Amino acid sequence: MIQVVKIEEAIGCPLAHDITEIIPGEFKGPAFKRGQILSCRDLDHLRRLGKNHLYVIKPENGEMHEDDAAKAIADALCGKGVGWSGEPREGKLSLTAxxxxxxxVDVEALNNFNETGDLMCAARHTNSLVKKGDQVAATRAIPLLISSQKVDEAVEQARLSKEGVLRVLPVRKARAGVLITGNEVFYGRIEDKFEAIIRKKVKELDGQVIDVIFLPDDDDLIAEAALRLISEGADTLITTGGMSVDPDDRTRFALKKAGAEDMVYGSAVLPGAMFMIAYIGDVPVMGIPACGIFASRTIFDLIYPRVLADEKITRKDIAALGHGGLCLNCKTCSFPRCPFGK
Incomplete structure (x- = not known):
């Protein structure tokens, strides 16, 4: 238990928490640390800090200090690629990539964990790209002393997540093959604008474009080109053109001819309602609609990192993007530090 005592009565007792001292322009930090045993020499210093009473620790059976609780729940929350180091401060720990x-982030598991009460975890949005050392979450015990049973319950709740509440998956460097389809581009009636855009987006995530093939609206030629790119080592295909409802737009049908399966056409995201994703064997194929020329960020920017993390994208995944899937077309784009896709 925690007791409030006069500072004179605290001599020989361990402090229940850090006592902060602020010297403007010089110092801000703990003058006395949790667990420190106070002596009579400390009394004048405490008075200068305005302290007449202190919290001291006299734990009872079944109680855990906030810092020990923080370590226990941090261990339970961290999955592959996430960890923590150092000592807690005031019951709080930072979790890093x-x-x-x-x-x-296993959002459902995180919600269930936070519902246990007295313990919390605040995380970045799931599907955020992070660098080694980036903070991905912070967790803390809220009371100074907390029931050990409550901590055990929270730990058990966190560990119900099969792969960990928080994980960081490696993102592979793509070897992308690009198919730019459409009679108007192939026959030179309009200038292609897509190649430069795709090259830039692939390079942003340290990938490379191994080849770009321009094709007319012909099922056989498109199917043949897709399979040729895969045979040449492409582990990701990106297509442009042929995504609308126009009868001359043949790309989706040609990809099915090439063996594409699990095709999801149409999304709950703007820009990008006519986005397509499918798989030829293990190779993901993404079709970017015309909005990719005019909008700096589209559904492609939300899905592409997940594809590179080897996540199999389903209709359910695409549907879930509807909440947060409206781009506000800001005059100055700040993606990904914005609400789009979150």
Missing amino acids: LQDGLLK
Whole structure:
């Protein structure tokens, strides 16, 4: 238990928490640390800090200090690629990425953990790209002393998440093959604007474009080109053109001819309602609609990192993007530090 005592009565007792001292322009930090045994020599210093009474620790059976609780729940929350180091401060610990990659948060498990009460975890948005050493979450015990049973319950709740409440998945460097389809571009009636955009987006995530093939609206030629790119080592295909409802737009049908399966066409995101994703074997194929020319960020920017983390994208994943899937077309784009996709 924690007791309030006069400072004179605290001599020989361990402090229940840090006591902060602020000297403007010189120092801000703990003048006395949790657990420190006070002596009579400390009394004048405490008075200068305005302290007449202190909290001292006299734990009872079944109680845990906030710092010990923080360590226990941090261990339970961290999955692969996430960790913590150092000592807690006032019951709080920072959780950091142990590698570059894609942060995955088991949102349901996090919610269930936070519902236990007296313990908390605040995390960055799931599917955020992070660098090694970036803070991905912070957790703390809220009371100074907390029931050990409550901590055990929270730990058990966190560990119900099969792969960890917080994980960082490695993101591979793509070898992308690009198919730019459409009679108007192939026959030179309009100038292509997509190649430069795609090259830039692939390079942003340290990938490379191994080849770009321009094609007319012909099922056989598009299917043949897709399979050729895969045979040449492309582990990701990106297509442009042929994503609308126009009868001359053949890209989706041609990809099915090439063996594409699990195709999801249409999304709950703007820009990007006519986005497509499918798989030829293990190779993901993403179709970017015309909005990719005019909008700096589209659904492609939300899905592409997840594809590179080898996540299999389903209709359910695409549907879930509707909440937060409206880009506000800000005059100065701040993506990903904005609400889009969150």
